[in-house]
Amino acid sequence: MKDVLNPWVIAGSILTASVLVVLSFLAAGWLAPSSRTAYQGGGAITVIPVPTATQTPLPTPTEIPLVSPTPAGTSGIRVGEYVQITGTGGEGLRLRRDPSLNGEIAYLGYEGEIYLVKGGPEDRDGYLWWQLEAPLNPSLQGWAVSNYLVPAQNQ
Numbered sequence: 001m002k003d004v005l006n007p008w009v010i011a012g013s014i015l016t017a018s019v020l021v022v023l024s025f026l027a028a029g030w031l032a033p034s035s036r037t038a039y040q041g042g043g044a045i046t047v048i049p050v051p052t053a054t055q056t057p058l059p060t061p062t063e064i065p066l067v068s069p070t071p072a073g074t075s076g077i078r079v080g081e082y083v084q085i086t087g088t089g090g091e092g093l094r095l096r097r098d099p100s101l102n103g104e105i106a107y108l109g110y111e112g113e114i115y116l117v118k119g120g121p122e123d124r125d126g127y128l129w130w131q132l133e134a135p136l137n138p139s140l141q142g143w144a145v146s147n148y149l150v151p152a153q154n155q
Helices: 007-030
Strands: 082-085 093-096 105-109 114-124 127-134 137-145 149-151
Touching: 105 137, 114 137
Parallel strands: none
Antiparallel strands: 082 114, 082 149, 093 105, 093 137, 114 127, 127 137
């Protein structure tokens, strides 16, 4: 077998490619439109102003209204078990740092949330208080009145 390229094959390939390139340029020239008229239309520039930021006033903080307690029993609430917040009318339950109406509000527990009972009961200000802890975040702890707590259902 020969590893030498045939010079006639190379020359024929180059010639064929050259002829095809020339024919392509000629065909492109023949396909051009015969009448070349200049564009006569007018252009219009529309300036669109950049929108400006409008200042939105911040809402004024509103005090969360106190929910009047409704009488409820504490039956079934025990330390080490879970309770659910209920009966707040969707307003939530204030969990306080101390078991007292004067205690600082630690955070707001929402209707339907489940908490672990960590301590209590404490009888102060005419209410029975339980110390609660969020099961997924032990840093969320506080005291809540028993009027808005029911034992959580086992699921």
